[in-house]
Amino acid sequence: MRVGILSLLQESNTFVSGSTTLQHFADDLLLEGESVRTALSGAHHEVGGFLAGLEQQGLSAVPLFAARALPYGAMDAQTFAELMSRMFQQVALAGPLDGYLVAPHGATVSNSYPDADGYWLARLRAEVGSLIPIIGTLDLHANLSPMMVDATDALIAYRSNPHVDQFERGREAAVLMSRSLKGEVTPVQRAVFPPFVMNIERQATAESPCLELYRVADTLRGRSGVLSISILQGFPYADVAEMGSAVIAVTDQDESLAGAVATELSDAMWSERAQFTATAADIDSCLDDIKPLQGRVCLLDMGDNVGGGSPADSTHLAHALVRRSIPKAFICLFDPVAVSVAGEAGVGAELTVSMGGATDALHGDPLVARVRVEGLYEGQFSEDEARHGGIVNFDQGKSAVVTIASGLTVMLTSKRIVPWSLGQFACCGLDPYSFDVLVAKGVNSPLAAYASLCSHFVRVNTLGVTASDLSEFDYQFRRRPMFPFEPAASWKS
Numbered sequence: 001m002r003v004g005i006l007s008l009l010q011e012s013n014t015f016v017s018g019s020t021t022l023q024h025f026a027d028d029l030l031l032e033g034e035s036v037r038t039a040l041s042g043a044h045h046e047v048g049g050f051l052a053g054l055e056q057q058g059l060s061a062v063p064l065f066a067a068r069a070l071p072y073g074a075m076d077a078q079t080f081a082e083l084m085s086r087m088f089q090q091v092a093l094a095g096p097l098d099g100y101l102v103a104p105h106g107a108t109v110s111n112s113y114p115d116a117d118g119y120w121l122a123r124l125r126a127e128v129g130s131l132i133p134i135i136g137t138l139d140l141h142a143n144l145s146p147m148m149v150d151a152t153d154a155l156i157a158y159r160s161n162p163h164v165d166q167f168e169r170g171r172e173a174a175v176l177m178s179r180s181l182k183g184e185v186t187p188v189q190r191a192v193f194p195p196f197v198m199n200i201e202r203q204a205t206a207e208s209p210c211l212e213l214y215r216v217a218d219t220l221r222g223r224s225g226v227l228s229i230s231i232l233q234g235f236p237y238a239d240v241a242e243m244g245s246a247v248i249a250v251t252d253q254d255e256s257l258a259g260a261v262a263t264e265l266s267d268a269m270w271s272e273r274a275q276f277t278a279t280a281a282d283i284d285s286c287l288d289d290i291k292p293l294q295g296r297v298c299l300l301d302m303g304d305n306v307g308g309g310s311p312a313d314s315t316h317l318a319h320a321l322v323r324r325s326i327p328k329a330f331i332c333l334f335d336p337v338a339v340s341v342a343g344e345a346g347v348g349a350e351l352t353v354s355m356g357g358a359t360d361a362l363h364g365d366p367l368v369a370r371v372r373v374e375g376l377y378e379g380q381f382s383e384d385e386a387r388h389g390g391i392v393n394f395d396q397g398k399s400a401v402v403t404i405a406s407g408l409t410v411m412l413t414s415k416r417i418v419p420w421s422l423g424q425f426a427c428c429g430l431d432p433y434s435f436d437v438l439v440a441k442g443v444n445s446p447l448a449a450y451a452s453l454c455s456h457f458v459r460v461n462t463l464g465v466t467a468s469d470l471s472e473f474d475y476q477f478r479r480r481p482m483f484p485f486e487p488a489a490s491w492k493s
Contacts, residue, residue, distance in 0.1 A: 001059050001098040001181050003174075005036065006087060007047050007066040008120065011141060012109035013237040013309025015465045015473055016073035017360070019111070022082055027395075027415075029068035032090055036063035043392055044385075046137040049170020050101045056171075057178035062097060064090040070416060071309040080110035084120060091127060099133040099177050100124065102152070103170070106142020107235035114240040114477070118147030125151040133180045135187070137169045141203075141235040144191060144246040153180070154187040154250040157230035159214065161205045162420075162448035176227060176250075187227055189250040190258035192266035195482045195491050197234045197244045198276040201302065201459055201468045204444045209275035216268045220261050225251050229261060231269070237308055237466055239475050244482065245269060263493045270491060277484050278468040280461035283320045290437070295455025299439045300446065303464025304363060307445040312416040313356040315364035316462045317439050318408065322369065327407035330432075331439040332424070333367075336414035342373045342400035349373045353402070355410055363464050371402035371410070374429075379413060381427035383420070383449075394421060401428050409435070419446045422453065443468075 009029075010020060022030075031039055040047040047066055054061040065087040075083075102124070104117035113119040125134060133153045138144070140158045148155065156173050159165055179185045198210075205214055213231065221229045228250040236243060247269065249262035280302060281289070290297045304314030312334035321329045333356035345351050350372050357366035379396040397414030404410065411428055419440040425432040432438065432453050440446035443459060443466075450457070461468045470485065481489035 002062050003054055003059050003177060004062045004064050004091065004094055004097045004100045005047060005050050006064050006100060006124070007103035008083065008087070008108065009068040009103065009105045010075065011071035011105055011107045011139070011235060011309060012074045013071060013465055014074050014109055014239045015237055016309050018073045019076040020069055020072045020074065020079065021076060022079045024069040024072060025067045028070060029066055031066045032086060034063060036066045037061065040066060044167050046103045046166045046170030049167040050174050053171035053174025057175060059178055059181070062094055064094055070418065071307055073309065074109040074111050075116065077110065077112035080112055080116060087120065088123070088127070091124070097132070098181055099135070100128065101173055101177055102134060102136035104136065104138065104148070106138040106144060106148065106232065107238050109238050109240055115145045115147055115242055118145040118151070121151035122147050133177060135173050135177045135180065137173050138230070138232065139163070140231065140233050142232045143235055143238055143240060143242040143244060144193065144232045144248065145242040149189060149191045149248065154189050154228060155230065155248055156228050157232055157248065159205065161203050161233065162445045164448050185227060185252040187250050188253060188255050188258055189248055190255060190262050191246055191248045192262045192493055193244065193246045194266050194270045194493070195244065195479055195489055196270060196273050197236045197482065199278040199468065199470065200236065200305070200308065200443050200466070201278045201280050202276045203233045204447065209272055213269060213272065217265055220265055223261065225254050225257050226261055227252055229265060231265070236470055239477050241477050241479065243478050267493055273483050278461070280459045280468040282461055283316060286458050286460045287320060287324060290456070290458060293456050296435070296453060297437050297456045297458060298446070298450050298454040299437065300443055300457060300459045301439055301441045301462050302443050302459055303462030303467040304441045305443050305466035306416055306418045306441045308466040310441065310464050310466045311359040311363055312441055313359055313363060314462060314464050315356040315367045317460065318356060318367045318410070319364065321408050321437070322367065322404060322406045325406045326437055328434065328436040329408045330435040331408065332411040332413060332417065332419065332441065334416045335412050336397070338412045339398050339400045339414045342402060342412065343376055343398065345373055347373050347376060355412060369404045371404055374401045374403055376400050377428045379427060381421065381423035383423050391420065394423065396424065399428055401430060418442065420449055422449050
């Protein structure tokens with residue numbers, strides 16, 4: 001039996017002014033046919049899990065299409081049309097297949113199709129017919145839609161945030177595909193969509209309140225006849241009708257059980273909704289709070305969460321660290337112009353340079369300071385362990401490391417980079433253990449890499465397109481009423 005593999009992963013922040021283009025995918029992953037297998041076989045990625053699981057089950061994998069771009073703005077219409085053309089050309093070339101394993105992100109937005117994932121899954125269903133099983137994975141930040149659910153036989157979300165279980169979920173989907181094709185099970189799924197979204201700040205799965213909610217899910221997963229149950233935390237920075245948290249339950253031929261299990265979990269989620277609202281403090285409060293702490297501190301820059309689509313050049317925390325002369329501090333800023341200036345000056349040079357703050361006033365003014373150029377680097381590195389996003393090879397472009405007399409070390413990059421690997425330090429000649437305070441531009445995703453490094457993690461409510469305070473955003477298309485935007489919102493499953 002032959003199973004096709006399709007993947008399209010991009011988290012779209014509609015509050016970002018720029019659009020995601022085809023070049024963003026080309027800079028990350030844009031693969032067709034056997035190149036998918038070559039690039040992702042053995043990777044910490046759901047497609048790697050698909051490939052391993054199909055091989056284990058004795059099924060033939062037919063890689064068709066895989067595309068991924070770093071989180072950023074919504075895709076422009078031309079880019080989405082080109083991706084659809086390439087994807088469905090591969091579907092046509094493959095001819096009849098016995099099933100499809102799919103990996104949509106679930107929070108992908110195109111200017112032409114706000115529910116981009118629902119669109120391409122529904123198109124796939126229309127092209128292959130109702131009898132061919134379509135089983136897949138979802139990022140747990142998916143803004144699940146009825147269209148996604150109706151187009152597929154089973155969807156399985158990641159269970160960890162940071163996302164370190166993508167491979168396992170891909171393999172789980174492949175095993176379920178095998179069981180379906182062999183006639184051992186007939187998966188059916190039901191979803192529930194409470195009018196609610198979890199704040200990003202409260203989405204770490206190893207911390208309360210998510211920890212307790214996932215324990216409820218684990219208990220329900222153990223019921224006879226339940227094949228899978230998933231929590232979709234949602235992605236609040238996409239202003240679309242589908243934005244919000246949701247639940248999916250998959251059972252063996254039992255629609256009633258699927259509905260009952262999904263309802264029970266969604267009720268548990270709704271009953272604790274107040275626990276999923278933001279609590280993060282402002283910059284000055286956080287810097288005051290870390291003074292007495294023993295051990296290394298990671299300041300999580302929530303407003304400039306690169307894994308949520310932010311520009312990676314916010315300077316709010318950088319200014320504060322310099323203003324307070326906090327020693328042995330580190331921050332990374334995306335600024336290709338500053339990299340070029342440092343490169344022209346050369347290692348050992350001392351000069352005044354403007355760093356970061358190029359995007360807009362929301363993300364802060366440039367940090368202008370006298371610096372010493374400590375090193376110049378190419379900026380490529382790899383990660384062997386399973387980290388958020390399943391990325392193995394990283395490229396932050398030409399990079400420069402500069403120091404400021406106040407005690408701040410600044411890594412300047414010519415490409416946006418997500419802080420998902422400590423390999424970033426080694427590639428630029430730095431020892432992360434030499435710093436007492438490190439800024440990571442993320443909320444939960446850096447935890448997997450930084451857990452071995454830092455004793456304390458402090459989420460800082462900085463301004464930006466991924467700010468913790470959702471009341472700062474002008475939503476036009478979300479559901480109303482919806483908690484926490486309308487605190488009095490009521491709902492009964």
